Amino acid sequence: MPPINLAIVGVGKIARDQHLPSIKGNPDFKLIAAASRNGTVDGIANFTTMKSMFEAMPEIDAVSLCMPPQFRYEAAYEAISAGKHVFLEKPPGATLSEVASLEQLAIENSVSLFASWHSRYAAAVEAAKSFLASATLQNAHIVWKEDVRHWHPNQDWIWQAGGLGVFDPGINALSILTHIMPTPVFIKSATLEFPENRQAPIAADLKMTSASGIPVHAEFDWRQTGKQTWDITVATTDGQMVLVDGGSKLTIDGKSVEVPEQSEYAALYHRFANLINERRSDVDIAPLRHVADAFMLGEHIFVEAFND
Structure with a gap:
């Protein structure tokens, strides 16, 4: 071909x-x-x-x-x-x-x-999904904090209405969450922090609950300096599962899980080629729906101005 x-x-x-x-x-x-x-x-x-x-x-x-x-x-x-x-x-x-x-x-x-949702193709995501499918979940906690000055320097579009602000990286966490959780998750409340000179949030705190009643808490912040944090922790009766560094590493009950090396974007293009050859589409909007729900339900708090 x-x-x-x-x-x-x-x-x-x-x-x-x-x-x-x-x-x-x-x-x-x-x-x-x-x-x-x-x-x-x-x-x-x-x-x-x-x-x-x-x-x-x-x-x-x-x-x-x-x-x-x-x-x-x-x-x-x-x-x-x-x-x-x-x-x-x-x-x-x-x-x-x-x-x-x-x-x-x-x-x-x-x-x-x-x-495409590139974070779903991080090396350890499928192993995490497999573990949670047979585990009894207790709660989940997402900490997704990074330095916007490092990752998006002088990109004004990201601060404009529709640019998503901190949800630009935060949606990566939501894309993993919606893929690995055994049941759907719904936002119940949210607090969004907007710099007084910007139209998009610089931080967000989301309180969610799964369809089976599991509490999920997500913290997104674009003001992180030093070590960047992209972690998802899920407590289960079989031990604590932790996805680290954006889904690239996994520990269960304190023990590292070996996962195959995988390039996220290489995997995305492999998927795209298969979809074209099979004449199919893949249009999952669950992560974007959660962002929309956060804006719909979120309390807006204005904080000090942000400048690059």
């Missing part, structure tokens, strides 16, 4: 750090074009708009959309309407309604749509 002709749209930090190396290492794809207002990729055709790219290169089969979520719907709509398979960076859209619309459009155009 010939490789899938792929284009990347939005050539920024995430595209360069994760997408381009993963595409290069996957023989199922051949990167032939890029469209971006500000960036280019060496060795392939580059365009400033998707429209001009599609007009010049109708042989493109699929696109990976790496622009901020506020602008992703229009790009995805254009690509799907042109008959292209679409890979959506996380979060898949700025609103739930946008993603629902794209899912229906993909069905109508017989193309694959992939709402």
Whole structure:
């Protein structure tokens, strides 16, 4: 089977750090074009708009959309309407309604749509899910704290309405939680801290409960300095399970669990190729739904201004 002709749209930090190396290492794809207002990729055709790219290169089969979520719907709509398979960076859209619309459009155009959640493909996540499936859970605690100045320097879009703020990393924790928990989880209350000069939160505290009555507490903060923390702890009658470093490491009852090495984005592109070849879509919006619920139920507290 010939490789899938792929284009990347939005050539920024995430595209360069994760997408381009993963595409290069996957023989199922051949990167032939890029469209971006500000960036280019060496060795392939580059365009400033998707429209001009599609007009010049109708042989493109699929696109990976790496622009901020506020602008992703229009790009995805254009690509799907042109008959292209679409890979959506996380979060898949700025609103739930946008993603629902794209899912229906993909069905109508017989193309694959992939709402990617890279943290679900961290090396230890599947082992954690397997353990929890047969355990009796008592409670869960998420601590997801990092330094926004390190990870998103001078990225104003992330502080604008729809940019998600601290939920940009926090949604990674929610993507793991919704994948590994044996029963659904619902937000009961939330506190969101907004810098007085920003439209998106810098911290969030979520109180949740599973369908089976298990309490879940999540703490997200973008003001962490020093060691960064991306941990999920679940207490069970079979011992404490801890996912560390964003799901890359796992301990159960204090003992390390051996897991296979795995690149998150390499796994995402493997999944995308399979979806295209099978003419299927994968559009799970559970993590984004939790973020929407947090904004719906959350108490808004204003804190001191934040500046890069």
